[in-house]
Amino acid sequence: MNEPFPHLRDQVYDGTGVKLGMWLFLFSEIMFFGMLFLLYAVYRTRHDAAFHAAALNMDTAIGTLNTAVLLTSSLFMALSVHAIRDGRKRLTEIFLSITIVLGISFLVIKSFEWLAHFQHGLYPGSPVLLRLGKGEIMFFGLYYVMTGLHGIHVFIGVAVLSVMLVLIHTGKIDKTRFAALENAGLYWHLVDIIWIFLFPLFYLIK
């Protein structure tokens, strides 16, 4: 009687179901950011010239660097999923660690970028911003909301990947059951893709 319902414990491991659940979650993430892109589209149409002017405050070099960092991290993410499939634990851990480090680097670079904007007086409600036009205020409002929420997603991603690292190390994730790692990967790629859209919309429209 100490194991009342043993068959519940060893319910077959359903990797497909786990991944399906993740995809559904990603759909909801797409709707979430999708609404912000919708707002962006409307306001950009209304304040075309001002958005253009405001984008001149963006440092394309840093933006490009960050894009490269995130894309590379996605590559290593994919490699680590590949490695676990082959059962190469050590390699998986190395690739995953690189992904995490790159994720953190993205956040660090992004914070410096935000700090630089703040130093130029370009923060919400700042006198500098208020002196600029409505379109500029909208541009920076959207910029902070969208890159901010994206940053939070990167942060969560880094946390999730760190947990994955522990799970791999302790053997909870191995080549027979790695859907969790695949899911973390899917999430990481989504975060990456969102950035791929944010980058041109804020940096490359000058």
Next chain:
Amino acid sequence: MENNTNDTGGMGYLDKTANGRGILAWILSTDHKRIGLLYAIVMFSFFAVAVSIGFTMRLALIEPGHKILSAQTYDALFTIHGVIMIFIFIIPSIPAFLGNFFLPILIGAKDVAFPRLNLLSWYVFVIGAVLAMVSLFTGGGPIDTGWTFYVPYSIQTGTNVTLAAFSVFLIGFSSMLTGINFITTIHRYRAPGMKWFRMPLFAWSLYATGWVQILATPVIAITLLLIIAGRVFGIYLFDPASGGDPLLYQHLFWMYSHPAVYIMILPAMGVVTEIIPTFSKKPIFGYTAIAMSSLAIAFFGSLVWGHHMFTSGMSQTAKWLFSLLTFIVAVPSGVKVFNWVASLYGGSIELEPPLLFTFAFIFLFSIGGFTGLMQGALAVDVQVHDTYFVVGHLHYVMFGGTAFALFAGIHYWFPKMFGKMYNKNVAKLALLVMFIGFNTLYFPMFVLGWEGMPRRSYDYLPQFHTGQLISIIGSWILVPGLIIMFANLIYALFKGPKAPANPWGGVTLEWKIPSPPPRENFREIPVITERPYIFNTGAGNE
């Protein structure tokens, strides 16, 4: 399946020896049945609070010019009433309670796909609900924006909108996780042989609902976060002074909140679709049409949000398009009503409480639906927008529709959930009282609204007195009806006679296992060989 000899004492999942004692055995349980009941407890506690508030609001309007409640108090009351009823009661109601309990059983599964995520969803829900209450006593006090949180007022008001919006965000997150769980469960955990078109229709309705929960909820999530961003960080994306547009807020809000109406009503339709065949001993008429109309409602329902904004400012083209689409959504809803009636036709009808509740549902929901169509017509909407007509309509749909279907489902599945039977005569009496009270309370609101009585008003002109008075008396009938119903059920929970495993002669899977169901539902996963609702009476079987 019948030989569940190990199910100690016949208490199934409720058994204390096998499942552990005390509250921890409940709030740490990943059993979908226990989680369903956990939702029920929280939901109904809040329901009681919100009903009391509604009752108070009615009472305060007993005579024109008296201003028993100040404008500020009345604003706070209808806002809290609305927020609780919508987000804490009616949106989770059927899916999170009856859905959690019965979805796995109906499709022959041992649990939902992600049991631990299911428990987590409950915690997120409870934290959200508690924070909503905390918001009443902290910050600037009870919010006064209405449950719609319209900008610019929701940004400007000194009341505690920030915390309240965050709590609704959390509750929405929980609802979305439940949707993910249900859809995965339906895709992956159907019993062998249970093809898509052999699923009970309640499962179909939860499937359609799940998609709405997944795709629409993030829209309200971001909308609420933008209100918080406006209040906390001064990033106010809807402020005309800085190039924003408050109308966009309304668009985003209703892009969620209209589909949310389908999160409320689709599961309700699913519940009555289970009940009708059992009490007419006949297969449901038009199985495929009902299943597909759920999906059609979910799809078209996502395209009609603009009908809430006819008077807010929209192009003429947008107006007639939204109006047209609104009329189109009514078609699949009508399909269902006709199918229900046709399913009853020629059946051997047993007028048990669940079926009577279902009749009340069909009647009240039809009135709600028709008045909804009236508001979907452009010219009429200009007249009735923001009047008591809308208040009448929304109560007919949500209360008369969803809540009555929830009550029907509870009376249907009560013996299964607890292995006890309630007093059927008292249940019928409660229904009669509630039905009379409900119509006395809300029908006059249509007339009042038509004559121009504005909603959300703490006082009114003397010409509305008669209507208001009738409506107030209605609340004095309705609330006792609710009390009788709940008292009857709670009494049965403790003192009710033992119910057999299949008191109604139902044929779906839940009636083939003991009451209350064993912890793992099925000792052996059943194999499905035919469509649901096949009764051995010979009548009309396919």
